[in-house]
Amino acid sequence: MTDSPPAHESESVARGRETVACLEHVTKIFEKTPAVDDLNLEIYEGEFFSLLGPSGCGKTTSLRMLGGFEEPTSGRILLGGRDVTYQAPYHRDVNTVFQSYALFPHLDVFENVAFGLRRQRLNKAEIARRVGSLLEIVDLPSYEKRRASQLSGGQQQRVALARALVNEPKLLLLDEPMSALDAKLRRQMQIELKRIQTQVGITFLYVTHDQEEAMTMSDRLAVMRNGKIEGIGSPRDVYDSPSTEFVATFLGASNLLTGEITNTEGPFATITLTNASTLSVPRERVPAMSGSKTVKVGVRPEKISIGASSASPPPGHNQLRGRVRVSTFTGVGNQYLVDTASGVEVTVYAQNIGQELAPRSGENVTLTWPVEHTFAVRPMRGGDDIDELQSEGE
Ligand SMILES: Nc1ncnc2c1ncn2[C@@H]1O[C@H](COP(=O)(O)OP(=O)(O)OP(=O)(O)O)[C@@H](O)[C@H]1O
Ligand SMILES: [Mg+2]
Numbered sequence: 001m002t003d004s005p006p007a008h009e010s011e012s013v014a015r016g017r018e019t020v021a022c023l024e025h026v027t028k029i030f031e032k033t034p035a036v037d038d039l040n041l042e043i044y045e046g047e048f049f050s051l052l053g054p055s056g057c058g059k060t061t062s063l064r065m066l067g068g069f070e071e072p073t074s075g076r077i078l079l080g081g082r083d084v085t086y087q088a089p090y091h092r093d094v095n096t097v098f099q100s101y102a103l104f105p106h107l108d109v110f111e112n113v114a115f116g117l118r119r120q121r122l123n124k125a126e127i128a129r130r131v132g133s134l135l136e137i138v139d140l141p142s143y144e145k146r147r148a149s150q151l152s153g154g155q156q157q158r159v160a161l162a163r164a165l166v167n168e169p170k171l172l173l174l175d176e177p178m179s180a181l182d183a184k185l186r187r188q189m190q191i192e193l194k195r196i197q198t199q200v201g202i203t204f205l206y207v208t209h210d211q212e213e214a215m216t217m218s219d220r221l222a223v224m225r226n227g228k229i230e231g232i233g234s235p236r237d238v239y240d241s242p243s244t245e246f247v248a249t250f251l252g253a254s255n256l257l258t259g260e261i262t263n264t265e266g267p268f269a270t271i272t273l274t275n276a277s278t279l280s281v282p283r284e285r286v287p288a289m290s291g292s293k294t295v296k297v298g299v300r301p302e303k304i305s306i307g308a309s310s311a312s313p314p315p316g317h318n319q320l321r322g323r324v325r326v327s328t329f330t331g332v333g334n335q336y337l338v339d340t341a342s343g344v345e346v347t348v349y350a351q352n353i354g355q356e357l358a359p360r361s362g363e364n365v366t367l368t369w370p371v372e373h374t375f376a377v378r379p380m381r382g383g384d385d386i387d388e389l390q391s392e393g394e
Contacts, residue, residue: 017044019081020171020203021066021094026075028061028227035061037227038075043171043205048197050206050214053224054250059207062224063173066205067096080170093170097177101160103148109135110144113162120167134162137196154185161193165200174206178213190216211251215239223247239300240373241285245380248298255304255346256296258379261289271297271376273342279318285375295376301347303373306336309364318374320367322346324359334358338367 021043028036036058043049051059064070065077068089077085084092103112113131122130135141138158148156157177164172178186194217197204208214214221215235222232223246231238231247242248245256259279263270268280279297287295299318306324313319322340329352336348336359346367350358359365 017046019043020045020079021205022076022078023062023066024076024078026062026065026072026077028058028065028070029073034073034227036065036072039227039229041222041229041232043203046201046203047219048194048204048206048217050208050218050221051224052208052211052214052221052251054209057224058227059209059224060175061227063096063175063205063207066171067094067173068092069096094173095164095167095169095171096173096175097160097164099176099179101156101177103156103159103163105149106147108145108147109140109151109159112148112159113166115163116167130166131162134166137165137199138162139192153181154189157181157189158192161196165196165202168200169202171203171205174204176208177206178208186213193217215251223250225250241375242298242377243287245296245377248296248375248377253301253347254298255301255344256298256377257340257342257344257346259295259297261286261293261295261376268371269376271295273297275342277320277342279320279374280371281374281376282372287376287378289378294379296379298375298377299369299373301335301349302351304346304348304367304369306338306348306350306359306365306367308359309366313368316371317368318371320346322365322367324361324363324365327358327361329358336365338365340367 019042023039023041026036026039027034039062051062053059061070065072068084068087071086076083079092079094104115110131113134114127117127117130135144138161140155140158143155148159151159160177178189181189190213206214206217218235220232220234221238222229223238224230225246231243238247239251242251242254248254248256257273259271259273261269262272264283264286267283269283269286271279271281273279281297289295309321320340320342322338324336325339325345326337328335331352333352334350336350338346338348340346348367
């Protein structure tokens with residue numbers, strides 16, 4: 001029998017990319033409770049990876065262990081294939097951008113960026129070349145002589161980024177670097193940051209609790225909860241096929257209806273809801289169940305079309321009947337809250353393309369969506385408060 005490589009190794013080989021950072025069974029316990037719980041994670045060269053999750057789920061702790069600011073209680077940390085678990089931060093080819101930029105207020109922009117290079121004793125011309133090129137990239141070319149204390153929040157953020165990138169680390173760790181910026185500037189910086197990352201080609205590990213931010217910028221992301229990863233993949237995969245109820249709720253809005261798996265023959269499983277109506281779900285989107293057959297069937301609000309009552313669903317579609325409770329015009333579209341016969345209120349987002357006649361509250365409607373946009377997840381255990389999670393994810 002041949003030894004098969006560990007799953008993570010074959011995955012990175014399959015992607016043809018080198019692994020830059022790796023957490024292997026990493027646990028960090030503070031005063032008895034695990035902040036990070038047997039975490040396994042691999043970051044590939046050149047990717048923009050985000051760790052996303054509610055407050056206290058262990059994002060910063062994971063990042064600090066990668067940076068060398070915290071030692072794991074157990075497990076291993078590898079950078080570029082080398083075990084660095086107990087190595088000091090300055091022995092790691094990693095830089096960190098924290099939430100507070102910690103610029104030197106009395107130094108000008110050039111000196112703030114040059115700081116790390118001066119410590120490496122590079123010659124003057126090389127320092128000027130590198131700093132100049134980085135200031136170009138972060139779009140602050142004429143700010144060299146400006147003091148850090150005279151910059152706006154967004155500009156300070158760019159200087160902090162330039163400073164962290166100037167010595168070309170293998171990996172850049174960013175811990176909620178935009179939380180001090182207002183919403184509009186944040187959105188601009190999201191696009192900027194992604195552009196900068198693509199241009200410099202350095203691997204970014206970005207921590208945030210803002211799901212929109214993570215989806216906009218990341219090549220891959222992981223949704224964390226209670227020190228563990230619950231879902232990982234490209235933003236589209238994690239959004240379209242969430243692995244758990246928590247992921248479905250934390251990453252965007254989901255309609256979730258409770259039902260029993262009643263048939264798994266063929267390419268589609270049948271889920272029977274509490275009011276006996278049935279929905280089809282692609283088999284690969286139904287979790288393997290042992291014992292209980294109870295699942296939650298999910299569909300995203302923008303996948304549903306809302307229309308006048310009709311007899312039966314078109315082929316390849318699921319359908320539910322209901323009555324509009326609230327109909328709201330939002331400019332870009334209409335949002336509906338629909339009471340369905342299964343007892344669950346379903347949210348629908350319809351885009352405003354200028355043609356539709358919006359159903360009004362009190363109208364009977366049919367909700368229709370393609371079977372392939374339907375997923376099923378195992379219900380959360382008791383004690384998990386979805387409302388709380390939802391408000392944290394906003
Ligand atoms: N030095 C510490 N001593 C004791 N407990 C800690 C310490 N650092 C973190 N914790 C605990 O570990 C858990 C994870 O904290 P962590 O800072 O990693 O969360 P986070 O996901 O970054 O949250 P946030 O989004 O609020 O920044 C929390 O329950 C926190 O209280
Ligand atoms: Mg944190």
